[in-house]
Amino acid sequence: MSLTHRDVATVGIGGPVGSGKTSLVSELVPELRERGLDVGVIANDILTQEDADALRERFAGLVPKDLVAGVETGACPHTGIREDPSMNLAQVDDFLAEHPDLDLVLVESGGDNLAATFNPELADYSLYVISVAEGEDIPRKRGPGVVECDLLVINKTDLAPHVGADLDAMERDAEAVRDGPFVTTNCKTGEGVEDVLEHIHKGVLFA
Numbered sequence: 001m002s003l004t005h006r007d008v009a010t011v012g013i014g015g016p017v018g019s020g021k022t023s024l025v026s027e028l029v030p031e032l033r034e035r036g037l038d039v040g041v042i043a044n045d046i047l048t049q050e051d052a053d054a055l056r057e058r059f060a061g062l063v064p065k066d067l068v069a070g071v072e073t074g075a076c077p078h079t080g081i082r083e084d085p086s087m088n089l090a091q092v093d094d095f096l097a098e099h100p101d102l103d104l105v106l107v108e109s110g111g112d113n114l115a116a117t118f119n120p121e122l123a124d125y126s127l128y129v130i131s132v133a134e135g136e137d138i139p140r141k142r143g144p145g146v147v148e149c150d151l152l153v154i155n156k157t158d159l160a161p162h163v164g165a166d167l168d169a170m171e172r173d174a175e176a177v178r179d180g181p182f183v184t185t186n187c188k189t190g191e192g193v194e195d196v197l198e199h200i201h202k203g204v205l206f207a
């Protein structure tokens with residue numbers, strides 16, 4: 001069920017460069033397909049189709065090729081997902097024209113600087129992915145992406161001991177700066193992805 005006027009649920013996935021957004025999408029899609037859901041994927045990038053091309057290959061046999069699309073924003077990533085989401089919305093409409101029974105569209109943002117949030121017109125539910133390896137003080141900085149998303153995902157938990165990050169401190173800070181939930185993940189092993197799915201289900205599919 002969608003909260004926007006389109007008859008499909010949309011989930012935004014934002015976060016800094018390299019935090020693990022594409023890796024999370026790669027983990028989520030097979031699980032969503034396993035649950036019988038028809039999924040489309042949009043990857044926003046400043047000037048390339050790289051993520052979309054990689055995802056199209058990865059999802060071969062799982063997601064029709066025309067349900068994986070790249071949107072080239074040509075500007076700051078947040079422009080296409082917040083200020084003017086029209087290119088992304090047009091892509092959602094294109095998906096629906098060919099696949100009217102589509103259940104869910106994942107919209108991955110290009111990497112940003114902790115400030116990006118999704119326009120509610122584009123995303124019914126938004127995730128913000130940060131990485132342990134980028135420093136344990138990220139939640140404490142209260143970036144709008146971290147504070148305002150529906151679900152904060154603290155990824156790369158496996159790297160905490162290697163970069164000297166205190167995961168417990170990150171979790172305490174996440175709790176302190178947010179009203180909403182957070183989860184911890186390791187997208188290399190799939191750990192925590194089940195929790196993300198549960199939140200998405202609660203947030204959009206079974207809302």
Ligand SMILES: Nc1nc2c(ncn2[C@@H]2O[C@H](COP(=O)(O)OP(=O)(O)OP(=O)(O)O)[C@@H](O)[C@H]2O)c(=O)[nH]1
Pocket residue numbers: 015016017018019020021022023024051110111112155156157158159185186187188189
């Ligand atoms: N160790 C570890 N590496 C991870 C994890 N998640 C992602 N990575 C790696 O981190 C790198 C960046 O991951 P991506 O998924 O491409 O990150 P992204 O946020 O999509 O990056 P951009 O699209 O460039 O902003 C890749 O080399 C991944 O394999 C994780 O949980 N643990």
